[in-house]
Amino acid sequence: MSEPQAETDWTALLGQVRDTQDRAAFALLFRHFAPRIKGFLMKSGASAALAEECAQDVMATVWQKAHLFDPARASVATWVFTIARNRRIDALRKSRRPEPEDLPWGPEAEPDQQDALEMAQETARLGAALAQLPEKQRALIERAYFGDLSHSEIAQETGLPLGTIKSRIRLALDRLRHHMS
Amino acid sequence: MTMNHHISEPMLMAYAAGTLPEAFNLVLATHLSLCDDCRAQLAACEAVGGALLQDAGSVAMDAGSFEACLARLARPTPAPRLAAKGLFPAPLRDYVGGDLSAVQWKPLGMGVRQAILTTDKLATARLLYIPAGHGVPDHGHRGIELTLVLQGAFSDSTSRFGPGDLEIANEDLDHTPVAEAGMDCICLAATDAPLRFSGLIPRLAQPFLRI
Numbered sequence: 450m451s452e453p454q455a456e457t458d459w460t461a462l463l464g465q466v467r468d469t470q471d472r473a474a475f476a477l478l479f480r481h482f483a484p485r486i487k488g489f490l491m492k493s494g495a496s497a498a499l500a501e502e503c504a505q506d507v508m509a510t511v512w513q514k515a516h517l518f519d520p521a522r523a524s525v526a527t528w529v530f531t532i533a534r535n536r537r538i539d540a541l542r543k544s545r546r547p548e549p550e551d552l553p554w555g556p557e558a559e560p561d562q563q564d565a566l567e568m569a570q571e572t573a574r575l576g577a578a579l580a581q582l583p584e585k586q587r588a589l590i591e592r593a594y595f596g597d598l599s600h601s602e603i604a605q606e607t608g609l610p611l612g613t614i615k616s617r618i619r620l621a622l623d624r625l626r627h628h629m630s
Numbered sequence: 631m632t633m634n635h636h637i638s639e640p641m642l643m644a645y646a647a648g649t650l651p652e653a654f655n656l657v658l659a660t661h662l663s664l665c666d667d668c669r670a671q672l673a674a675c676e677a678v679g680g681a682l683l684q685d686a687g688s689v690a691m692d693a694g695s696f697e698a699c700l701a702r703l704a705r706p707t708p709a710p711r712l713a714a715k716g717l718f719p720a721p722l723r724d725y726v727g728g729d730l731s732a733v734q735w736k737p738l739g740m741g742v743r744q745a746i747l748t749t750d751k752l753a754t755a756r757l758l759y760i761p762a763g764h765g766v767p768d769h770g771h772r773g774i775e776l777t778l779v780l781q782g783a784f785s786d787s788t789s790r791f792g793p794g795d796l797e798i799a800n801e802d803l804d805h806t807p808v809a810e811a812g813m814d815c816i817c818l819a820a821t822d823a824p825l826r827f828s829g830l831i832p833r834l835a836q837p838f839l840r841i
Contacts, residue, residue, distance in 0.1 A: 472700070479696050484688035491689055501692050509702035517710065522673055527680025534648040534679065544750040546648070547655045549662035549669060550720035551710040576681035594647045594679050595686070607643070611674040619670035626666070 459525035460565055467515035478525075479508050486533045492595040493537055503540050507533045517551070520565035521621040524572040552625065564621065571614045578610055635795040637661060637668045639675075646675035651752030653820035656725060657776045657796070660818055663719035664794045717780055722818060725755070730816070733757055742766055753822040760784065760809040760817070773823030775799045777807070782815030784808060 459481070465474035483504045490500035510532050518528050538546045579587060590607055637645070637658055644650050645658050662669050711720045716729035725747045726732050735743040741761040749755050753773075760766060762782065776798055783792040786805040791797050799805065809815035 476696060479699060482683075483691050483695065483699070485683055485686045487691060488687045488689040489683055492686070497689070500689070501695065504691065505695060505699040505702060508699050509705070512703055513705075513707045524677065524680050526684040527673075527677045530679040530683045531676055533683070534646075538648050542750070544652045547652070547659035547721040547724070548711075549659050549672075550713050552713075572677055572680060575677055576684060579678065579681050580685070590678065591682060593643070593649065594682050607678075609678060611671070611678070614677050615670045615674040618673045619667065622666045622670060 460520045460569065463511075463515055463518055463525055466512060467518070475512060478511065482511070482526075482529050483508050486529065489530075489533055489595055490537055490540075493541060495537070495541060499540060503533075503536050507536050510536075519621075521561065521568060522618050524569055527572065552622075568614075568617060571617060575609065575611075575614060582608060631664055631794045633665055633667075633792075633794040633796075635789065635791055635797060636665065637671070637796060638798055639671070641798060642668065642672050643675045643678075646672055646679060651820075651822055652749040653747075653753035653755035654774075654776060654822070656721060656747065656749060656755050657778050657818055657820045659721035660719050660780075661778050661794065661796045663713070663721060717816070722780075725749075726757070735759060738766075740764055753820050755818065755820045758815075758817045758819055760807070760815040762809055762814050763811045765806050765808040772801055773821060774801075775819060775821045777817050777819045780816045780818060782813040783810040784815050784817070785810065 459478065462471075462474040462478050465471035466478070486504040486507050487497075487500045490503055491497060495503065507529070511529060514532070518525070523531075535546045535548070538544055579590070582590070586608060590609075641650075641654075641658070645655060650658070662672060711724075714720045714723050714729070716723075718726060718729050723729060726745075733745045735745050735757075737743050741764055743759040745757045747755040747757065758766065758777075760782075776796060777791070778796045779791050779793050781793060783790060784807040785791070786797075786807045788797070788803070788805070790810075
Protein backbone atom coordinates (compact mmCIF):
# COMPACT_ATOMS: atom_id res chain seq x y z
CA MET A 450 0.00 0.00 0.00
CA SER A 451 1.48 3.38 -0.94
CA GLU A 452 1.54 6.14 1.65
CA PRO A 453 -0.70 9.15 0.99
CA GLN A 454 1.40 12.28 0.61
CA ALA A 455 -0.84 15.33 0.38
CA GLU A 456 -1.81 17.10 3.60
CA THR A 457 -5.50 16.96 2.61
CA ASP A 458 -5.32 13.19 2.86
CA TRP A 459 -4.24 13.41 6.49
CA THR A 460 -7.23 15.63 7.20
CA ALA A 461 -9.58 13.15 5.51
CA LEU A 462 -8.06 10.22 7.39
CA LEU A 463 -8.39 12.02 10.71
CA GLY A 464 -12.03 12.72 9.79
CA GLN A 465 -12.59 8.98 9.31
CA VAL A 466 -11.04 8.32 12.71
CA ARG A 467 -13.37 10.92 14.25
CA ASP A 468 -16.56 9.88 12.46
CA THR A 469 -16.32 6.09 12.29
CA GLN A 470 -13.40 5.14 14.58
CA ASP A 471 -11.78 3.79 11.42
CA ARG A 472 -8.74 1.74 12.53
CA ALA A 473 -7.37 1.36 8.99
CA ALA A 474 -7.27 5.16 8.62
CA PHE A 475 -5.67 5.41 12.03
CA ALA A 476 -3.04 2.85 11.01
CA LEU A 477 -2.02 5.08 8.07
CA LEU A 478 -1.76 8.13 10.32
CA PHE A 479 0.26 6.08 12.80
CA ARG A 480 2.65 4.80 10.17
CA HIS A 481 3.36 8.33 8.97
CA PHE A 482 3.44 10.33 12.19
CA ALA A 483 4.60 7.95 14.95
CA PRO A 484 8.19 7.58 13.61
CA ARG A 485 8.41 11.35 13.17
CA ILE A 486 7.22 11.97 16.73
CA LYS A 487 9.77 9.44 17.95
CA GLY A 488 12.54 11.22 15.99
CA PHE A 489 11.39 14.61 17.33
CA LEU A 490 11.45 13.38 20.94
CA MET A 491 14.87 11.76 20.56
CA LYS A 492 16.26 15.01 19.11
CA SER A 493 14.87 16.68 22.24
CA GLY A 494 16.94 14.39 24.43
CA ALA A 495 14.59 11.46 25.12
CA SER A 496 15.98 7.91 25.15
CA ALA A 497 14.73 5.58 22.41
CA ALA A 498 12.57 3.72 24.94
CA LEU A 499 10.97 6.89 26.34
CA ALA A 500 10.44 8.31 22.84
CA GLU A 501 8.79 5.07 21.72
CA GLU A 502 6.46 5.08 24.70
CA CYS A 503 5.59 8.77 24.31
CA ALA A 504 5.01 8.45 20.55
CA GLN A 505 2.46 5.67 21.21
CA ASP A 506 0.85 7.88 23.80
CA VAL A 507 0.71 10.90 21.49
CA MET A 508 -0.96 8.81 18.76
CA ALA A 509 -3.49 7.51 21.30
CA THR A 510 -4.28 11.16 22.15
CA VAL A 511 -4.70 11.89 18.43
CA TRP A 512 -7.38 9.19 18.33
CA GLN A 513 -9.11 10.42 21.47
CA LYS A 514 -9.08 14.12 20.57
CA ALA A 515 -9.88 13.70 16.87
CA HIS A 516 -13.24 15.47 17.43
CA LEU A 517 -11.38 18.61 18.57
CA PHE A 518 -9.23 18.92 15.43
CA ASP A 519 -10.25 21.90 13.27
CA PRO A 520 -8.76 21.82 9.74
CA ALA A 521 -9.63 25.52 9.27
CA ARG A 522 -7.15 26.42 12.02
CA ALA A 523 -4.30 23.91 11.69
CA SER A 524 -2.85 21.19 9.52
CA VAL A 525 -2.78 17.66 10.92
CA ALA A 526 1.03 17.87 11.27
CA THR A 527 0.71 21.10 13.27
CA TRP A 528 -1.93 19.63 15.54
CA VAL A 529 0.14 16.47 16.10
CA PHE A 530 3.15 18.68 16.84
CA THR A 531 1.27 20.48 19.65
CA ILE A 532 0.29 17.16 21.28
CA ALA A 533 3.87 15.84 20.98
CA ARG A 534 5.27 19.09 22.40
CA ASN A 535 3.01 18.90 25.46
CA ARG A 536 3.91 15.25 25.99
CA ARG A 537 7.60 16.22 25.83
CA ILE A 538 7.19 18.93 28.50
CA ASP A 539 5.37 16.42 30.66
CA ALA A 540 7.90 13.59 30.16
CA LEU A 541 11.23 15.41 29.97
CA ARG A 542 10.69 18.45 32.17
CA LYS A 543 8.24 16.83 34.58
CA SER A 544 6.27 20.02 34.35
CA ARG A 545 2.65 20.89 33.65
CA ARG A 546 1.80 22.74 30.48
CA PRO A 547 -0.81 25.47 30.98
CA GLU A 548 -2.86 25.72 27.77
CA PRO A 549 -5.35 28.41 26.74
CA GLU A 550 -8.90 27.36 27.53
CA ASP A 551 -10.65 25.49 24.75
CA LEU A 552 -12.88 27.64 22.58
CA PRO A 553 -16.51 27.48 23.72
CA TRP A 554 -17.45 25.66 20.51
CA GLY A 555 -15.96 22.64 18.84
CA PRO A 556 -14.89 22.75 15.21
CA GLU A 557 -17.86 23.27 12.88
CA ALA A 558 -19.70 20.04 12.17
CA GLU A 559 -18.95 20.39 8.47
CA PRO A 560 -15.79 22.49 8.20
CA ASP A 561 -15.52 24.27 4.87
CA GLN A 562 -13.45 22.09 2.53
CA GLN A 563 -12.01 25.17 0.89
CA ASP A 564 -10.78 26.53 4.22
CA ALA A 565 -9.11 23.25 5.08
CA LEU A 566 -7.50 23.08 1.64
CA GLU A 567 -6.17 26.63 1.82
CA MET A 568 -4.83 26.03 5.32
CA ALA A 569 -3.02 22.93 4.05
CA GLN A 570 -1.57 24.94 1.14
CA GLU A 571 -0.37 27.69 3.48
CA THR A 572 1.29 25.12 5.69
CA ALA A 573 3.01 23.59 2.66
CA ARG A 574 4.20 27.07 1.63
CA LEU A 575 5.57 27.64 5.12
CA GLY A 576 7.40 24.31 4.91
CA ALA A 577 8.94 25.36 1.60
CA ALA A 578 9.99 28.75 3.04
CA LEU A 579 11.56 26.94 5.97
CA ALA A 580 13.50 24.67 3.63
CA GLN A 581 14.83 27.68 1.72
CA LEU A 582 16.18 29.51 4.76
CA PRO A 583 19.97 29.76 5.06
CA GLU A 584 21.25 26.62 6.79
CA LYS A 585 22.36 28.45 9.93
CA GLN A 586 19.01 30.13 10.44
CA ARG A 587 17.05 26.96 9.81
CA ALA A 588 19.24 25.07 12.28
CA LEU A 589 18.52 27.69 14.93
CA ILE A 590 14.77 27.36 14.44
CA GLU A 591 15.05 23.55 14.54
CA ARG A 592 16.97 23.71 17.78
CA ALA A 593 14.41 26.09 19.21
CA TYR A 594 11.54 23.72 18.40
CA PHE A 595 13.27 20.35 18.83
CA GLY A 596 16.29 20.87 20.99
CA ASP A 597 15.12 22.85 23.98
CA LEU A 598 17.08 25.94 23.00
CA SER A 599 16.56 28.38 25.86
CA HIS A 600 13.89 31.00 25.27
CA SER A 601 16.36 33.88 25.46
CA GLU A 602 18.27 32.40 22.50
CA ILE A 603 15.29 32.31 20.15
CA ALA A 604 15.95 34.69 17.29
CA GLN A 605 14.02 37.95 17.18
CA GLU A 606 13.47 37.66 13.44
CA THR A 607 12.95 34.24 11.92
CA GLY A 608 12.43 35.54 8.38
CA LEU A 609 9.44 33.19 8.05
CA PRO A 610 6.24 34.42 6.38
CA LEU A 611 3.82 33.84 9.26
CA GLY A 612 1.51 36.77 8.45
CA THR A 613 -0.70 34.96 5.91
CA ILE A 614 -1.31 31.93 8.11
CA LYS A 615 -2.06 34.16 11.05
CA SER A 616 -4.64 36.22 9.10
CA ARG A 617 -6.31 33.05 7.84
CA ILE A 618 -6.62 31.60 11.35
CA ARG A 619 -7.81 34.96 12.67
CA LEU A 620 -10.62 34.96 10.08
CA ALA A 621 -11.60 31.40 11.06
CA LEU A 622 -11.77 32.44 14.73
CA ASP A 623 -13.87 35.52 13.90
CA ARG A 624 -16.26 33.41 11.86
CA LEU A 625 -16.64 30.85 14.66
CA ARG A 626 -17.34 33.57 17.23
CA HIS A 627 -19.86 35.13 14.86
CA HIS A 628 -21.62 31.78 14.32
CA MET A 629 -21.88 31.32 18.03
CA SER A 630 -23.42 34.67 18.89
CA MET B 631 -12.23 43.07 25.65
CA THR B 632 -9.98 45.55 23.83
CA MET B 633 -6.31 45.05 24.54
CA ASN B 634 -3.36 47.22 23.61
CA HIS B 635 -0.41 45.19 24.86
CA HIS B 636 0.14 41.69 23.50
CA ILE B 637 2.62 38.81 23.57
CA SER B 638 5.78 39.57 21.56
CA GLU B 639 6.57 37.28 18.63
CA PRO B 640 9.75 35.73 20.12
CA MET B 641 7.84 35.04 23.35
CA LEU B 642 4.95 33.42 21.44
CA MET B 643 7.41 31.36 19.43
CA ALA B 644 9.07 30.14 22.63
CA TYR B 645 5.61 29.26 24.01
CA ALA B 646 4.82 27.38 20.78
CA ALA B 647 8.17 25.58 20.95
CA GLY B 648 7.53 24.67 24.57
CA THR B 649 10.77 26.02 26.02
CA LEU B 650 9.46 28.53 28.59
CA PRO B 651 9.27 28.04 32.35
CA GLU B 652 5.87 26.87 33.59
CA ALA B 653 5.13 30.21 35.31
CA PHE B 654 5.56 32.08 32.00
CA ASN B 655 3.37 29.52 30.22
CA LEU B 656 0.67 30.15 32.81
CA VAL B 657 0.65 33.93 32.23
CA LEU B 658 0.70 33.51 28.44
CA ALA B 659 -2.02 30.81 28.44
CA THR B 660 -4.19 33.17 30.50
CA HIS B 661 -3.68 36.06 28.04
CA LEU B 662 -4.24 33.69 25.09
CA SER B 663 -7.58 32.65 26.61
CA LEU B 664 -8.68 36.31 26.36
CA CYS B 665 -7.07 37.33 23.06
CA ASP B 666 -7.97 35.88 19.64
CA ASP B 667 -5.24 37.89 17.95
CA CYS B 668 -2.47 36.24 19.97
CA ARG B 669 -4.26 32.88 19.64
CA ALA B 670 -4.04 33.20 15.84
CA GLN B 671 -0.41 34.28 16.02
CA LEU B 672 0.34 31.31 18.27
CA ALA B 673 -1.28 28.94 15.76
CA ALA B 674 1.02 30.42 13.08
CA CYS B 675 4.05 29.73 15.29
CA GLU B 676 2.80 26.21 15.91
CA ALA B 677 2.54 25.72 12.15
CA VAL B 678 6.34 26.13 12.08
CA GLY B 679 6.54 23.21 14.50
CA GLY B 680 4.18 21.22 12.26
CA ALA B 681 6.31 21.90 9.19
CA LEU B 682 9.44 20.84 11.10
CA LEU B 683 7.74 17.65 12.32
CA GLN B 684 6.59 16.82 8.80
CA ASP B 685 10.19 17.08 7.56
CA ALA B 686 11.80 15.62 10.67
CA GLY B 687 13.95 12.56 10.52
CA SER B 688 11.91 9.44 11.32
CA VAL B 689 13.02 6.82 13.80
CA ALA B 690 11.42 3.41 13.23
CA MET B 691 8.87 2.37 15.83
CA ASP B 692 9.36 -0.93 17.66
CA ALA B 693 7.67 -4.12 16.46
CA GLY B 694 4.13 -4.37 17.87
CA SER B 695 4.02 -0.67 18.54
CA PHE B 696 0.72 -0.05 16.71
CA GLU B 697 -1.02 -2.79 18.71
CA ALA B 698 0.44 -1.32 21.92
CA CYS B 699 -1.01 2.06 20.90
CA LEU B 700 -4.45 0.53 20.25
CA ALA B 701 -4.35 -0.91 23.77
CA ARG B 702 -4.06 2.66 25.10
CA LEU B 703 -7.31 3.77 23.46
CA ALA B 704 -9.43 2.36 26.25
CA ARG B 705 -8.41 5.07 28.71
CA PRO B 706 -10.93 7.84 29.42
CA THR B 707 -11.05 10.84 27.09
CA PRO B 708 -10.11 14.12 28.80
CA ALA B 709 -12.97 16.64 28.99
CA PRO B 710 -12.51 19.99 27.18
CA ARG B 711 -11.71 22.97 29.41
CA LEU B 712 -14.24 25.59 28.46
CA ALA B 713 -14.36 29.30 29.19
CA ALA B 714 -14.94 29.86 32.87
CA LYS B 715 -17.62 32.16 34.28
CA GLY B 716 -15.91 34.61 36.60
CA LEU B 717 -12.76 36.70 36.59
CA PHE B 718 -10.11 34.04 35.99
CA PRO B 719 -9.73 32.21 32.65
CA ALA B 720 -9.53 28.39 32.88
CA PRO B 721 -5.70 27.99 32.96
CA LEU B 722 -5.46 30.33 35.96
CA ARG B 723 -8.39 28.67 37.73
CA ASP B 724 -6.51 25.36 37.44
CA TYR B 725 -3.62 26.80 39.46
CA VAL B 726 -5.69 28.75 41.99
CA GLY B 727 -8.18 25.94 42.52
CA GLY B 728 -11.09 28.25 41.77
CA ASP B 729 -11.89 31.87 41.00
CA LEU B 730 -10.98 35.06 42.90
CA SER B 731 -12.71 33.92 46.11
CA ALA B 732 -10.40 30.86 46.32
CA VAL B 733 -7.16 32.90 46.36
CA GLN B 734 -5.11 32.62 49.58
CA TRP B 735 -3.75 36.17 49.84
CA LYS B 736 -0.76 37.17 51.98
CA PRO B 737 -0.41 40.85 52.93
CA LEU B 738 2.69 42.71 51.68
CA GLY B 739 1.90 45.97 53.50
CA MET B 740 0.11 49.17 52.39
CA GLY B 741 -2.89 47.06 51.38
CA VAL B 742 -0.91 45.26 48.68
CA ARG B 743 -1.43 41.47 48.74
CA GLN B 744 0.04 38.56 46.85
CA ALA B 745 -0.46 34.82 46.40
CA ILE B 746 2.33 32.60 45.05
CA LEU B 747 1.13 29.88 42.66
CA THR B 748 2.95 26.55 42.57
CA THR B 749 4.93 25.98 39.35
CA ASP B 750 8.30 24.51 38.42
CA LYS B 751 11.32 26.26 39.93
CA LEU B 752 12.54 27.93 36.71
CA ALA B 753 10.32 30.92 37.40
CA THR B 754 7.78 32.17 39.95
CA ALA B 755 4.12 33.01 39.32
CA ARG B 756 2.04 35.11 41.65
CA LEU B 757 -1.21 37.00 41.85
CA LEU B 758 -0.95 40.61 42.98
CA TYR B 759 -3.69 42.72 44.51
CA ILE B 760 -3.01 46.45 44.47
CA PRO B 761 -5.61 48.77 46.03
CA ALA B 762 -6.82 51.55 43.70
CA GLY B 763 -4.37 54.44 43.70
CA HIS B 764 -1.55 52.48 45.37
CA GLY B 765 1.77 51.39 43.91
CA VAL B 766 4.02 48.40 44.34
CA PRO B 767 7.58 49.26 45.49
CA ASP B 768 9.98 50.52 42.83
CA HIS B 769 11.81 47.51 41.46
CA GLY B 770 14.10 46.31 38.69
CA HIS B 771 14.65 42.81 37.31
CA ARG B 772 17.55 40.58 36.63
CA GLY B 773 15.51 38.54 34.19
CA ILE B 774 12.13 38.94 32.51
CA GLU B 775 8.91 39.90 34.28
CA LEU B 776 5.51 39.27 32.68
CA THR B 777 2.53 41.10 34.16
CA LEU B 778 -1.04 40.46 32.99
CA VAL B 779 -3.89 42.67 34.20
CA LEU B 780 -7.03 40.76 35.19
CA GLN B 781 -9.01 43.60 36.77
CA GLY B 782 -8.53 47.38 37.04
CA ALA B 783 -5.49 49.00 35.44
CA PHE B 784 -1.99 50.17 36.27
CA SER B 785 0.45 52.65 34.77
CA ASP B 786 4.21 52.85 34.92
CA SER B 787 6.86 54.92 33.15
CA THR B 788 6.20 53.03 29.88
CA SER B 789 2.43 52.96 29.43
CA ARG B 790 -1.05 52.20 30.82
CA PHE B 791 -2.15 48.57 31.13
CA GLY B 792 -5.83 47.62 31.35
CA PRO B 793 -7.70 44.29 31.58
CA GLY B 794 -6.09 41.64 29.36
CA ASP B 795 -2.98 43.73 28.68
CA LEU B 796 0.40 42.05 29.11
CA GLU B 797 3.57 43.92 30.04
CA ILE B 798 6.87 42.25 29.21
CA ALA B 799 9.59 43.97 31.27
CA ASN B 800 13.27 43.12 30.87
CA GLU B 801 16.17 43.98 33.12
CA ASP B 802 16.54 47.49 31.71
CA LEU B 803 13.24 48.61 33.19
CA ASP B 804 13.11 50.08 36.68
CA HIS B 805 9.46 50.73 37.30
CA THR B 806 6.89 51.67 39.90
CA PRO B 807 3.54 50.34 38.73
CA VAL B 808 0.66 52.36 40.21
CA ALA B 809 -2.93 51.09 40.23
CA GLU B 810 -5.45 53.48 38.70
CA ALA B 811 -7.96 55.16 40.96
CA GLY B 812 -11.51 53.79 40.96
CA MET B 813 -10.93 50.04 41.02
CA ASP B 814 -8.48 47.76 42.83
CA CYS B 815 -6.03 46.19 40.40
CA ILE B 816 -5.48 42.41 40.20
CA CYS B 817 -2.57 41.10 38.15
CA LEU B 818 -0.96 37.76 37.37
CA ALA B 819 2.84 38.12 37.22
CA ALA B 820 5.78 35.82 36.53
CA THR B 821 9.51 36.41 36.98
CA ASP B 822 12.42 34.15 36.08
CA ALA B 823 14.75 35.82 38.59
CA PRO B 824 14.07 37.56 41.93
CA LEU B 825 13.06 41.22 41.66
CA ARG B 826 15.50 43.93 42.79
CA PHE B 827 13.97 46.54 45.02
CA SER B 828 15.52 49.97 45.15
CA GLY B 829 14.75 50.75 48.81
CA LEU B 830 16.51 49.05 51.73
CA ILE B 831 13.47 47.80 53.63
CA PRO B 832 11.84 45.94 50.73
CA ARG B 833 15.26 44.46 49.92
CA LEU B 834 15.57 43.06 53.44
CA ALA B 835 12.05 41.71 53.35
CA GLN B 836 12.51 40.11 49.94
CA PRO B 837 13.79 36.66 51.02
CA PHE B 838 10.78 36.31 53.31
CA LEU B 839 8.16 37.54 50.87
CA ARG B 840 9.49 35.73 47.81
CA ILE B 841 8.69 38.57 45.48
